[in-house]
Amino acid sequence: MIPxxxxxxxxxxxxxLAAVHPAARLGGGTLAIVTALLxxxxxxxxxxxLLGWILVRAGLRGDGLWRWWRAWxxxxxxxxxxxTLTAVDAAPLFHPSLTxxxxxxxxxxxxxxxLGTMALIARVLPLPDLVSALGWWLRPLHWCGVDTRHLGLxxxxxxxxxxxxxxxxxxxxxCVRLRRGDGRRRRGLxxxxxxxxxxxxxxxxxxxxxxxxxxxAGRLPAEPDRPLRLPWPQGLALVAWAALLVVGx
Numbered sequence: 001m002i003p004x005x006x007x008x009x010x011x012x013x014x015x016x017l018a019a020v021h022p023a024a025r026l027g028g029g030t031l032a033i034v035t036a037l038l039x040x041x042x043x044x045x046x047x048x049x050l051l052g053w054i055l056v057r058a059g060l061r062g063d064g065l066w067r068w069w070r071a072w073x074x075x076x077x078x079x080x081x082x083x084t085l086t087a088v089d090a091a092p093l094f095h096p097s098l099t100x101x102x103x104x105x106x107x108x109x110x111x112x113x114x115l116g117t118m119a120l121i122a123r124v125l126p127l128p129d130l131v132s133a134l135g136w137w138l139r140p141l142h143w144c145g146v147d148t149r150h151l152g153l154x155x156x157x158x159x160x161x162x163x164x165x166x167x168x169x170x171x172x173x174x175c176v177r178l179r180r181g182d183g184r185r186r187r188g189l190x191x192x193x194x195x196x197x198x199x200x201x202x203x204x205x206x207x208x209x210x211x212x213x214x215x216x217a218g219r220l221p222a223e224p225d226r227p228l229r230l231p232w233p234q235g236l237a238l239v240a241w242a243a244l245l246v247v248g249x
Contacts, residue, residue, distance in 0.1 A: 008068055009123060010059040017054070017124045022133035024234040029121035031241050036113035038249045044109055051116050058123045072115070079111065080104035131155060132228060161208070168204055172197045
């Protein structure tokens with residue numbers, strides 16, 4: 001899913017929300033996810049229109065969106081089936097009902113709004129801005145020992161490890177298929193094949209973890225960069241959004 005998400009975008013001259021403080025971008029994205037999860041259904045339509053407009057401005061690709069959707073359709077089918085068969089106030093258990101199907105579609109709408117918002121957050125928050133945003137929000141935790149000096153390096157390693165690990169898993173799985181003789185993909189989960197991937201994959205992750213401290217030695221900053229000051233109108237907008245969400249829910 002991570003490589004598919006990386007093919008969602010085309011380059012643009014200027015990302016939307018670039019003038020907004022990174023902490024406000026992260027806070028607003030988090031509030032948008034909570035809004036999609038908890039807000040009444042009438043709020044979802046304007047939220048979807050606004051989100052779609054910003055995604056298009058950010059360079060969303062239609063073909064990349066289709067490949068990304070293919071990774072999520074089993075989850076969508078499962079959510080829809082569960083709601084359709086378990087709406088016991090409209091029909092007996094395991095009997096499909098229109099009410100359950102509509103509830104499933106509403107749950108899917110909330111799910112895709114949250115996923116779209118997460119993709120937008122990843123798009124409008126490059127690594128330097130993400131480090132700045134997290135550093136700003138973690139400032140109140142300095143008194144209890146939270147150290148943000150290594151935050152940028154930690155995020156860089158984490159964000160670089162996930163796609164690399166997935167690619168290595170796909171390579172090992174392809175080797176397993178070749179040893180089977182035909183090299184063809186089989187339909188279904190084939191849990192036994194996937195379980196065989198775990199030991200060599202974990203061994204590679206452990207070796208990488210052992211060598212990483214030597215690779216980053218001497219590259220850690222002595223002092224963290226001071227977070228940028230959040231403009232008060234943006235902070236006030238976040239507070240007002242959170243208050244409206246609490247009152248509305």
